Amino acid sequence: MKKRYWILIVLFISVIVFYMIPNPVKHFDELYGGDKAIANSLKQFRKIPIKTLLVNGTEWTYLSTGKGAKTILFLHGMSGAYDIWFQQIESLKNEYKIISVTYPAVSGLSEMANAVMQILSAEKIEKINVVGSSLGGFFTQYLVANYPDKIEKAIYGNTFPPNNLIKSQYKNLMILVPLLPEWMVLRTFRGNIEKNVVPASGNSQLTRAFLLEQNYGLMSKQQFLARAKCVIDSFKVADTLVNQIPILIIDTDNDNVVPAPLIPLMPQVYPKAAHFTFHNTGHFPYLNQPKVYTELIRNFFGNNKVKIDSAITQ
Numbered sequence: 001m002k003k004r005y006w007i008l009i010v011l012f013i014s015v016i017v018f019y020m021i022p023n024p025v026k027h028f029d030e031l032y033g034g035d036k037a038i039a040n041s042l043k044q045f046r047k048i049p050i051k052t053l054l055v056n057g058t059e060w061t062y063l064s065t066g067k068g069a070k071t072i073l074f075l076h077g078m079s080g081a082y083d084i085w086f087q088q089i090e091s092l093k094n095e096y097k098i099i100s101v102t103y104p105a106v107s108g109l110s111e112m113a114n115a116v117m118q119i120l121s122a123e124k125i126e127k128i129n130v131v132g133s134s135l136g137g138f139f140t141q142y143l144v145a146n147y148p149d150k151i152e153k154a155i156y157g158n159t160f161p162p163n164n165l166i167k168s169q170y171k172n173l174m175i176l177v178p179l180l181p182e183w184m185v186l187r188t189f190r191g192n193i194e195k196n197v198v199p200a201s202g203n204s205q206l207t208r209a210f211l212l213e214q215n216y217g218l219m220s221k222q223q224f225l226a227r228a229k230c231v232i233d234s235f236k237v238a239d240t241l242v243n244q245i246p247i248l249i250i251d252t253d254n255d256n257v258v259p260a261p262l263i264p265l266m267p268q269v270y271p272k273a274a275h276f277t278f279h280n281t282g283h284f285p286y287l288n289q290p291k292v293y294t295e296l297i298r299n300f301f302g303n304n305k306v307k308i309d310s311a312i313t314q
Contacts, residue, residue, distance in 0.1 A: 023183040025217035034205030045086040053122055055115040062101040064123055066093035071125050074100040077134030078227045079214045087290035105222035107229045109142045129301045133157035135231050144245055145238035153301055157250040158283050160262035161269040167232040182221040190215045200256050200282030207287045247273035248300045257283040
């Protein structure tokens, strides 16, 4: 009896230790092996003070910078933060006021949208141009559908329309992730980045280092799970023929993050949208093709014509 008792104690302690293993922390400089000028640019960018706003008991952090009569709101994807757009923000901050947010662990697009609207109110911003990629592009569609009076123009980057496919694919993930320790969840995510995301980006060192850094301590399991819940949220897409909000769809021909059947659905759901396709740049063209991506933003929001179905080769 005593032996069984001690075995149970040892098993219990082992489980606790297993769950208490800390997620390792690594910083950008440790992970990045590319152009030092880019690393220095990000380091200087991160010195810009960020703001916080408490919304329904949850603290939101965001960047408010730039100058201009019009505002751009940047919305990142699953494994991102406000500064993933640093190259675009640095190039556009003398032309536009800019807001870029980091999502806390808020489970639902409605809660996210409410917080963003409160941030805009705090910054005394009436209307916005929005750039969103991946989850951010999905969130941008939600804002266009539910807050059309706030939106001037919108860019849907490397994203997908409301669907049941991702919910089906995430079914087991949503059951398992809450049960697993944080270090295991984020290690698995890092493995996918190394195996799939980075090669598709042309082995971009910036893409690799930024995404891995997020999963080496900057993003929590709670944030990951909340963002996954947002990805499978549902809503009715906007009738852009009625509200006349100009839309630009950006995608890539080798995006291996967005499920392949969903990519061609975007221009079908938004048939009047302009459409630009990058070639061989993966899921994060704004990181590894920043100049072209920034010019797309500048041209589209500045009323210059964006050539339909263009392709850029690395």
